[in-house]
Amino acid sequence: MMDIVFEELVANVPAMLVRMQEYLGVPVVSIAPGTQRIEKRLLSEAIVNYEDLKRAFQGSEWTTFFED
Incomplete structure (x- = not known):
């Protein structure tokens, strides 16, 4: 595997x-991959509750996903 x-x-x-x-x-x-990134906005612009999620995951192993 x-x-x-x-x-x-x-x-x-x-x-x-x-x-x-x-x-x-x-x-x-x-x-050659047949796909490409469609979304061009920052996550903070694309996710409505981004700030809530960022606070909820602050200090966790997922913190790095909330760095613009």
């Missing part, structure tokens, strides 16, 4: 795709 962390995947899609192909033992080929 291969664990894939979403944040690591989106941070470097090409490298993660190579890792996955190597793990699966298939020939490594260049793969």
